[in-house]
Amino acid sequence: MIIEKVYNAGIYVRLSNDDERTGESVSIENQKHLLQKYVKEQGWNEIDVYCDDGYSGTNFNRPGVQRLIEDAKSGKINVIIVKDLSRFGRNYIEIGQFTDYLFPSIGCRFIALNNGIDTLNGSGNDMMGFLNLFNEFYSRDTSKKVKSVKKACAENGKYLGTYAPYGYRKDPDNKHHLLIDEDYAPIVRRIFNLRCEGKGFRTIACMLNEESIAPPGVVYYQKKGLSDPRRVNHKWAETTVKVILRNEVYIGSMVQGKTGTLSYKSKKLVNKPREEWIRVENTHEAIISEKVWEIVRELDRKRYQKRENPKNAASIFTGLVHCAGCGFKMTYQRENGTRKDGSEYHYNSFVCGNYRRSGTSSCTPHRIYENALTQLVIADIREKAQAVEHDEGAIIAEIARLKNNESRSRLSSYERELRASTARAAEVENLMQNLYEDRIKGTIPEAVFATLMQKYETERAEKVATLPALRNKIQNGRQGFSDGTAWTKLIRGYTRLETLDETVLLELVDRIEIGESQKIGGKRVCDIKIRYRYVGDVDEAVATAVKHGEVQYGEAV
Numbered sequence: 001m002i003i004e005k006v007y008n009a010g011i012y013v014r015l016s017n018d019d020e021r022t023g024e025s026v027s028i029e030n031q032k033h034l035l036q037k038y039v040k041e042q043g044w045n046e047i048d049v050y051c052d053d054g055y056s057g058t059n060f061n062r063p064g065v066q067r068l069i070e071d072a073k074s075g076k077i078n079v080i081i082v083k084d085l086s087r088f089g090r091n092y093i094e095i096g097q098f099t100d101y102l103f104p105s106i107g108c109r110f111i112a113l114n115n116g117i118d119t120l121n122g123s124g125n126d127m128m129g130f131l132n133l134f135n136e137f138y139s140r141d142t143s144k145k146v147k148s149v150k151k152a153c154a155e156n157g158k159y160l161g162t163y164a165p166y167g168y169r170k171d172p173d174n175k176h177h178l179l180i181d182e183d184y185a186p187i188v189r190r191i192f193n194l195r196c197e198g199k200g201f202r203t204i205a206c207m208l209n210e211e212s213i214a215p216p217g218v219v220y221y222q223k224k225g226l227s228d229p230r231r232v233n234h235k236w237a238e239t240t241v242k243v244i245l246r247n248e249v250y251i252g253s254m255v256q257g258k259t260g261t262l263s264y265k266s267k268k269l270v271n272k273p274r275e276e277w278i279r280v281e282n283t284h285e286a287i288i289s290e291k292v293w294e295i296v297r298e299l300d301r302k303r304y305q306k307r308e309n310p311k312n313a314a315s316i317f318t319g320l321v322h323c324a325g326c327g328f329k330m331t332y333q334r335e336n337g338t339r340k341d342g343s344e345y346h347y348n349s350f351v352c353g354n355y356r357r358s359g360t361s362s363c364t365p366h367r368i369y370e371n372a373l374t375q376l377v378i379a380d381i382r383e384k385a386q387a388v389e390h391d392e393g394a395i396i397a398e399i400a401r402l403k404n405n406e407s408r409s410r411l412s413s414y415e416r417e418l419r420a421s422t423a424r425a426a427e428v429e430n431l432m433q434n435l436y437e438d439r440i441k442g443t444i445p446e447a448v449f450a451t452l453m454q455k456y457e458t459e460r461a462e463k464v465a466t467l468p469a470l471r472n473k474i475q476n477g478r479q480g481f482s483d484g485t486a487w488t489k490l491i492r493g494y495t496r497l498e499t500l501d502e503t504v505l506l507e508l509v510d511r512i513e514i515g516e517s518q519k520i521g522g523k524r525v526c527d528i529k530i531r532y533r534y535v536g537d538v539d540e541a542v543a544t545a546v547k548h549g550e551v552q553y554g555e556a557v
Contacts, residue, residue, distance in 0.1 A: 007044040007109070010077035011035045012068050014052040014087045028053055029440065031083045038113060039081065047077050049433075057090035063461065065089075069098075072108045079109040085117065154256040157283035161256075165249050166216040167287050178249070178284040185287050187213060188250060192288050195245055196295045201238035206359030208236040215240055233326075235358035246300075248279070251293045252286035255279045315370055316502040317512065321350050324513040324529065326363045328354035332370075350514065366514050368526055373512075374500050380530050381508060385495040387542050388488045396484035398541040411474060418470040425463040432456045487534040508532055 013031040032049060039046050048071070052064035060066070065088070071077050080103070082088045089095050099119060103110050110119045153160055158176035167188035171177040187208075194204050208215070214222065215236045221228040228234065248255050257278040259271055321330040330350035337345050348370040354363040388395050435452055438444040490508060497504070515527035531537050 007042070007079045008047045008077045009039045009044045009079050009081055010047055010068055010071060011039065011049045012051075012065065012080060012082045012088060013049065014055060014057060014062070014064070016054065016056050031087065032436075033440075034083060035081050035113065044079065047071070049436075057086060057088070060089060060094055063464075069102075072103065073106055075106075078107060079111065081111045081113065083112075084114040085112045088112070151257065151278070154254070154278040155280065157254050157280035159254060159256075159283070163220055165247060166219065166244060167250065168284070180285055180287060184219065188244060188287050191241060191244055192250070192292050192296060195299065196292060198299070201241045201245070202356070202359075204241045205236040205238050205357075206361070208241075209359050209361035212361075216244075233328075233354055233358060233362050235362050237357045245296055248293075249284075250287045251290055252284055253279060253281045254283040315348065315350075316500065316505055317350065317370070317373060320505060320509060321373070321512045321514060323352040323354060323363060323366045324515045324527070325366060326352065326354045328352055328357075328363070330366070330368075330514060331356050352514075364516050366516050368514050368517070368528070372526070373514075373528070376526075376528055377505075377509075377512070377530065378497055378500050380528075381491065381494050381504075382497050384532075384538065384542060385491045385493070385497070387545070388492045389495055391545070392488050392492070394545045395538075395542060396488060398545045399484035399487075399535050399538055402541050402544075414470055414473045418467065418474065421463045421466050421470065425460055425467070428456050428460040428463065432460070484535055487532055487538075490533070510536070 011032065013028050013035070015028050015031075028051060036046060036049075050064040050068040050071075052062040055062040055064075060069075068077075068080065072080060085095065088098075099110050102108075103119060111117065150160060153176065159170070159178055160176070164170050164178055164181070167181055167185045168178040169181040171179050191204055191208075194207070195201075199207075213236070215234070217230065217232070218228060218234050244250070255277055257272060257276065315332045318332050319329070322328065323330055331353045332348070332350055333356075335347040335349065339345060350366075350368050350370065350373065352363045352366040355365050432453065435444070435449060435456070439446075439449045494504070494508075509530060510533050511531040513529040513531070515529075517524045517526040519525075529537055529539070535541075
């Protein structure tokens with residue numbers, strides 16, 4: 001008796017923005033209907049439909065195809081069906097790697113229906129290489145045509161940006177034309193006027209932040225009615241001000257084509273030489289005058305100086321020091337001056353990068369001088385080393401108790417979050433599937449379908465994107481409970497540390513957090529927290545051990 005093989009089918013459909021021009025024949029619905037009918041006729045099990053809507057076939061960095069391949073590797077599906085090879089991809093080298101090597105090695109059958117290709121019996125396989133090559137030529141030709149159209153539009157002064165520059169809005173009757181946005185144009189004029197008065201980029205940014213004026217990024221999401229997903233401080237920065245002051249769009253000129261891709265296979269943008277930029281004048285109404293523009297340009301030319309100071313070397317603390325208030329990295333700076341007697345002085349210090357970037361509306365200075373920081377770190381390392389030298393076992397036990405309790409609490413939180421995200425992602429996928437079915441049946445209006453589908457897809461992508469990081473955190477949490485022994489082995493040799501260098505810091509320290517200084521008893525006091533390798537912050541562990549009388553050692557320097 002011959003047992004017929006059971007096939008679990010994965011249906012893959014794709015539609016790129018360029019394919020939409022060719023009409024209904026390659027639409028998502030058409031592909032699904034054709035392939036689902038075929039699977040049903042063969043008596044196979046339809047496991048899932050993997051969809052990439054709006055993605056190019058020139059590479060395989062697509063969520064649908066990546067999920068398809070993972071399911072094939074795991075054995076969830078053992079046959080993949082596409083309408084034709086171009087739906088699966090247009091890169092003949094990568095397609096060959098899948099159809100000739102990966103799929104056969106994992107026992108997965110591949111069928112391109114309209115091309116007559118079936119890897120089980122070899123039908124159509126002789127033509128597969130030619131078809132793949134033809135599809136790649138098609139992609140390259142399409143890319144050239146799209147670039148040609150965009151270049152022609154830019155040369156005609158048509159605006160090609162996704163969103164309008166700050167101070168402008170897109171013409172509702174012509175998306176390639178800009179109109180002045182009277183709500184924000186006055187702010188642009190003020191920025192240029194402040195610069196003409198001699199104000200620096202950072203000074204202007206701080207003034208805008210102190211007046212609670214929303215920066216361009218925040219305004220964009222406010223206009224869209226969306227929450228801002230960016231992990232930034234939502235404040236003006238000197239870079240933002242500089243970009244506005246150097247943008248010719250504000251004098252009515254359009255400068256485009258500053259960046260491009262290396263090839264049609266790569267989406268990575270690279271900067272083009274200035275001579276290749278496309279500049280067209282008088283394409284829209286200007287916000288500032290040519291006179292103001294020239295004054296600002298002249299200020300830039302006069303105040304630009306190339307810094308070549310061999311004495312201004314980087315600090316050994318660079319990259320380790322963070323602001324305890326906001327978490328930003330501290331910026332290393334050199335202060336130079338002249339005393340009344342004519343002698344020069346130099347001070348090196350760290351200041352909160354968030355404060356330096358956006359002013360007091362973002363954070364406070366948290367300034368600490370490098371020499372003071374050096375002495376504080378040396379003292380802390382020596383203190384911890386002496387504690388370990390006198391009773392290493394007690395210190396290790398206390399560190400383990402505190403850190404493992406903290407790790408278990410975090411681990412439990414990560415596991416709950418993983419379960420919730422996984423369940424919600426699966427629930428949203430079911431909702432999307434039901435939504436597609438309702439659309440095919442005609443029980444839901446097209447506009448409602450599009451709105452809900454976009455909402456569900458965004459939520460699903462967000463949930464799925466968090467899963468790998470959560471799994472890594474759980475794995476690290478299970479394997480990485482505090483290793484106090486490794487830390488004590490490192491630090492016990494520094495009981496008499498006198499000088500600090502980069503080697504010692506890299507060996508012992510992961511991070512240093514600087515608190516804001518306070519005046520106590522006529523003296524400036526600054527709290528610093530050193531997080532050591534392997535164990536993090538051990539101040540509480542050492543203090544507890546000392547309090548219980550488990551460690552007795554001489555006075556720390």
